[in-house]
Amino acid sequence: MPPDSPPAAVPAPDLPASTPPGLSALFVAFAKISLAGFGGVLVWARRGIVDQHRWMTADEFNETYALCHFLPGPNVVNLSVVFGSRFRGIPGSIAAFAGLLGPPVVIMTILAALYARYGEIDALRRILAGVSCAAVGLLLSAVFRMMMPLVKRRDLVALVLVAAVFVAIGLLRLPLAAVLLVAIPLSIAITFAMRRRVPA
């Protein structure tokens, strides 16, 4: 291809070949992702953004997700905002945010109203008790999955930090803010010191 060809005809090499989505496309895509996501939306976000629409490459998606994971708050909500802004600025953020949260919030509010009215019915109480037992198991398995890399690396310092936060929040029931205001600076200082001692 000659170097003086019109730039509009040349797809950027590191971007997936697709037109950037418009506002309504962002809203609809995130609404679909959200409504498909029972018990975790991330898998569907990856499927929709990378595989289906090709709006991002897998690497770009991982980088964006890593950023949203280290920021506080619901990860997928953060992802929708960062993703929307990348294509359409602040309006894009709002469209993706509204798509992700609008429809499920409507469903959740209806369920909340039903629960407020019928929550005392015995059969429903028994079903919910059963579901919550299983859901706690799912949460525990996610914790084990996240811990496996630390165990495999024999990362003793990290495991001690895990245990300390677990005891402070789970057993002592201390307020979250107080615990994190101590734990975050401590953990950053330790991580920084370890990386300086062992380069790479």
Next chain:
Amino acid sequence: MNSDSNSILTLGWTFGLMSLFAVGGANAAIPEMHRVAVDVQHWMTDKQFADVFAISQMSPGPNVLIVTLIGYAVAGVAGALVATLAMCVPTAVLAYCVSRLLTRSSHSRWPAIIQAALVPLSIGLMGASGLILALTSDRSWIAALVTAMSAVLAFATRLNPLWLLLAGGCLGFAGVI
């Protein structure tokens, strides 16, 4: 009316502040939600908290929407909306600003260090969530067994989590738990 707008205000600042400390996502903030909703504000009982957790896990949408259910229990539809927005908007704005900042100076090593430092903290928080929810949900040894089975199956297989929730619901309906 006055107490209603008071409780909406409380919902707003409680969840708005909490979202900024939800390191590792919504499930990491569950111990704090439980502490505030059950122990401090007395918005709901232990059993109701376990119920709304169950509902939020088997409904579509991000897990953070447990706050929609808590908000509704406190102050109806307005409470549901305020709680949801308070939990999602502050960190969304933060995410937007940080992502703008990072595209400008992308070669700093601090994001990687901070990220690595936060991983153990968020695992500890999720573990605490598991413990607190297990204590509220597992009132019998059979219930604890169901939780353990579900944890093992989810860990060892690629089974869709929805099947495990469904199985739990069936066992509950049958009166086993």
